[in-house]
Every structure is written in structure tokens, then in C-alpha cells.
Amino acid sequence: xxxxxxxAAADTLQVGAASSLREVGExxxxxxxxxxxxxxxxxxxxxxxxxxxxxxxxxxxDILLLADxxxxxxxxxxxxxxxxxxxxxxxxxVITRDAAIDLPDPQALRNPKIRRIAxxxxxxxxxxxxxxxxxxxDLLDALAxxxxxxxxxxxxLMAVDHGHADAAIVYETDARIARNxxxxxRIADADQPAIEYVALRGSPARAASxxxxxxxxxxxxxxxAILQAAGVGAPRPRDDP
Amino acid sequence: xxxxxILPLLVLSLRVATTATLLSLPFGVGIGYTxxxxxxxxxxxxxxxxxxxMVLPPVAVGLGLLWLLGARGPLGGLWRATGIELVFSEAAxxxxxxxxxxxxxxxxxxxxxxxxxxxxxxxxxxLGFTPLRAFFEITLPLARRGIFYGTLLAFTRALGExxxxxxxxxxMPGRTxxxxxxxxxRIQLGDDALPLCIASFALALGSLLVAEIWLRxxxxxxxxx
Numbered sequence: 133x134x135x136x137x138x139x140a141a142a143d144t145l146q147v148g149a150a151s152s153l154r155e156v157g158e159x160x161x162x163x164x165x166x167x168x169x170x171x172x173x174x175x176x177x178x179x180x181x182x183x184x185x186x187x188x189x190x191x192x193x194d195i196l197l198l199a200d201x202x203x204x205x206x207x208x209x210x211x212x213x214x215x216x217x218x219x220x221x222x223x224x225x226v227i228t229r230d231a232a233i234d235l236p237d238p239q240a241l242r243n244p245k246i247r248r249i250a251x252x253x254x255x256x257x258x259x260x261x262x263x264x265x266x267x268x269x270d271l272l273d274a275l276a277x278x279x280x281x282x283x284x285x286x287x288x289l290m291a292v293d294h295g296h297a298d299a300a301i302v303y304e305t306d307a308r309i310a311r312n313x314x315x316x317x318r319i320a321d322a323d324q325p326a327i328e329y330v331a332l333r334g335s336p337a338r339a340a341s342x343x344x345x346x347x348x349x350x351x352x353x354x355x356x357a358i359l360q361a362a363g364v365g366a367p368r369p370r371d372d373p
Numbered sequence: 374x375x376x377x378x379i380l381p382l383l384v385l386s387l388r389v390a391t392t393a394t395l396l397s398l399p400f401g402v403g404i405g406y407t408x409x410x411x412x413x414x415x416x417x418x419x420x421x422x423x424x425x426x427m428v429l430p431p432v433a434v435g436l437g438l439l440w441l442l443g444a445r446g447p448l449g450g451l452w453r454a455t456g457i458e459l460v461f462s463e464a465a466x467x468x469x470x471x472x473x474x475x476x477x478x479x480x481x482x483x484x485x486x487x488x489x490x491x492x493x494x495x496x497x498x499x500l501g502f503t504p505l506r507a508f509f510e511i512t513l514p515l516a517r518r519g520i521f522y523g524t525l526l527a528f529t530r531a532l533g534e535x536x537x538x539x540x541x542x543x544x545m546p547g548r549t550x551x552x553x554x555x556x557x558x559r560i561q562l563g564d565d566a567l568p569l570c571i572a573s574f575a576l577a578l579g580s581l582l583v584a585e586i587w588l589r590x591x592x593x594x595x596x597x598x
Contacts, residue, residue, distance in 0.1 A: 177545075186543075190449070191460050
């Protein structure tokens with residue numbers, strides 16, 4: 133019973149996962165438990181920034197699955213942790229309210245038919261990725277008067293899905309669950325920012341073998357299949373710039 | 374979205390809120406009574422500290438609790454020695470709910486006791502009542518309405534508690550994901566939060582109705598006496 137504050141069994145792994153991994157978190161946990169007899173995995177979800185704050189405050193997180201590699205680097209430096217392991221990637225796409233708006237290339241976003249474009253806040257990773265991409269394509273200033281800032285990835289998707297905005301820049305994984313919005317522009321590989329999910333060892337001393345096991349497990353075909361079924365991409369090869 | 378049905382979240386929320394309120398009660402009553410009856414120079418300071426969880430953003434309260442309950446805080450040695458881990462457990466959710474509801478309870482109790490004329494207690498004492506008996510048989514019954522409303526306030530606050538719980542108990546479906554956290558998670562993910570909202574509303578309404586009935590019965594008793 134969860135009410136009793138019993139000491140966590142030595143074979144319990146406490147994972148903190150980014151909210152966007154909610155659909156795959158339970159499946160990953162179950163598969164890991166099946167592969168390691170006697171192991172128990174508990175997953176807590178939250179924004180990557182919240183998970184980082186919790187770890188800094190001393191929360192017993194053995195593994196953090198973060199949607200923002202920058203946060204992982206900061207944490208590793210601040211707390212003397214081993215480097216994070218990329219285990220998945222994502223892509224940016226531009227979605228539109230319906231198929232009526234044609235976007236053959238990024239500059240087509242200047243089309244006055246797009247009266248409102250939803251861009252996530254720079255406080256979340258997808259917001260930074262989106263703004264970087266717009267900047268690289270000289271679009272950030274051009275679209276400023278028509279852009280609305282949304283709180284996070286899903287809010288951005290919903291803005292377009294519910295017809296409040298004409299276009300938005302979102303993760304490919306979010307675009308997949310859209311009910312009405314369509315993917316109008318698949319950003320070219322060369323133009324994609326390096327969007328990575330990384331796994332970080334939270335407390336090196338705790339549940340060491342289980343944590344190592346997880347880091348190994350997450351890169352195996354079984355785990356990758358679960359991630360890819362949810363639309364998340366494979367991790368980029370290490371030698372990518 | 375792998376959807377946990379509403380019932381487990383409802384049961385968990387009720388369990389957490391009820392436990393939290395029951396735990397707070399003795400402290401709320403005790404502190405409320407002390408503040409109402411004793412002339413303390415530090416009273417404004419004590420009242421300010423008690424009010425903190427109301428004034429601070431819930432996430433800040435959560436981080437404070439995390440510091441207290443975590444391995445890196447002042448009690449870290451205690452937790453390590455006993456092997457107790459409260460963070461990311463239902464106990465932590467109870468604690469978070471208790472802390473955020475406590476100011477409401479304590480203030481209501483203080484108010485309730487302040488409105489009970491101290492003379493009644495003195496009369497009891499003069500009739501041979503011990504201080505404890507005077508408190509339980511004279512003061513407490515006279516203050517019960519205010520205490521009851523404070524308890525109700527703390528309970529409903531505990532039901533809706535979200536920010537501090539997310540930080541110190543985590544959002545773990547099936548373990549610490551209360552109704553409030555469940556609604557937030559589903560909204561965040563763009564899923565349908567409506568069933569949970571309806572369940573929350575029903576729970577709040579149910580609690581208030583039960584309270585109202587309890588109070589009416591109490592009233593009827595008093596009028597007959």
C-alpha cells in the first residue's frame with residue numbers, strides 16, 4: 133500500500149519522465165520489469181524543467197527521461213552526474229488547420245492566408261527549436277505580427293486542431309494525434325534541429341545496477357519499437373553534428 | 374492514451390484528502406486554541422508562518438517539502454538512517470495536501486475559539502473541571518461550528534491540491550495521481566479531461582451536502598436542548 137512510507141526495495145527503479153512520454157512510459161516500464169525478474173519500475177511524469185528541479189532538491193529519481201538535452205547537461209554539470217544517453221529523437225513539422233493551405237516550402241508561411249500561427253513559448257524545448265528554425269529561415273521577424281505564443285507542445289497542437297490558429301510548428305509525434313490539423317510541411321532533414329530525448333542517471337549511488345540496466349534496455353530493439361510505435365524517432369547516430 | 378478509469382483516482386483523492394484532514398485536525402485545533410487563548414508576543418510571526426502555504430505558490434510549497442523530506446535537506450541524515458523514503462509516495466501526497474489545507478483549518482479554529490467566551494471555561498474550572506475536561510466538555514463543543522467549517526475548507530483544499538503534490542509525490546498514475554493531477558495531465562496531453570472534471574465537481578458537491586446534513590442535525594439537537 134502506497135500510504136506506508138516503506139523503504140523502497142533495492143530492486144525498485146524510480147523514473148522521472150517528460151510528460152510527452154506518458155503514452156510510452158507504462159509500456160516501457162512493463163517491458164523492463166518483464167526483462168528483469170523482481171524489478172519494479174515506478175514512473176512519475178512532469179515537465180523536464182520540473183523533473184530537474186525535483187532532482188536538484190534531492191528527490192530520489194534514479195533515471196530521468198528528459199525532452200531537453202540542455203537541461204540534462206546543466207544537471208550533469210551541477211550535480212556531477214554521468215553524461216546523459218540519447219535514446220530517441222523527434223522532428224519538427226508545420227501543421228495547418230486544413231489541407232486548403234499549401235506549404236511547399238518554409239517561405240510559404242508568409243502567405244497572408246495564414247492569419248495566425250501558433251508558436252510554443254521559448255520556455256519549453258519545442259518553443260526553442262521552433263524559434264531557432266524560424267530564425268534560420270529568416271521568418272521569425274516576418275511572422276511576429278501574426279504569431280501567438282502557446283504554453284507548450286500540446287497546447288500548440290490544440291490551437292490549430294480546434295481552429296484557433298491557422299498554422300503551427302509542433303513535434304511530429306504531436307501532429308500524429310491531431311484530429312483535424314494536417315501536416316502541411318515536413319521540414320527537410322538538413323533543416324531539422326537536433327531534437328533528442330536523453331536518459332540521465334539521477335543518483336549514481338541508488339539502484340545502480342537497475343539504472344544501468346534501464347540505460348541499456350532503452351536502446352534495445354524492444355524499447356525502440358515501443359517508442360517508434362508512438363511516433364518517436366530512433367536516436368541520432370553519435371557522429372551527427 | 375492508456376486511460377486509467379475514474380474510480381481509482383476518485384478513491385485515491387478521497388483517501389488522500391481525508392487522511393490529510395484528519396492528520397491536520399489535532400494540530401489545527403491545538404494551535405488555534407493556543408493562539409486564541411494565549412497572549413504571545415510572537416503571535417503575528419506564528420500566524421504569518423502558518424499562512425505561508427496559502428501565500429506561496431503551491432510548487433514552492435512542494436519544493437520546500439521536498440527539501441525537508443529529501444536526502445539533501447536538514448533531515449537527510451534521519452531519512453537515511455531509518456531508510457524511510459517519503460518522496461514519491463502516497464504519504465507525500467497526504468503531507469502536501471495537509472500542509473496546504475492547514476492554514477485554513479488553523480485560522481478557522483483560532484477564530485472559533487476566540488469567539489467562545491473564556492468565562493465559560495473559568496466557570497467550569499471553578500466547578501472543579503480540570504483544564505483538559507473544561508476544554509473537551511465546554512470549549513470544544515461551543516467552538517464546533519467554526520472548527521467544522523475549517524475542517525471542510527481544509528478538506529476541499531486538499532481535494533483540489535495539485536502543485537505541491539506534483540513536486541513531492543510525483544504524478545504517478547495509480548499511485549499518486551489524484552483527480553486534480555489527472556485533470557491537469559489530460560489537459561496537458563490534449564486528452565479529454567471532462568469525465569474527471571465532472572467527478573471532481575460531484576465529489577465537491579457530495580462533500581458539501583454531507584457537511585450541510587451533518588450541520589442541520591447538529592442544529593436540531595441544539596434547539597431541542
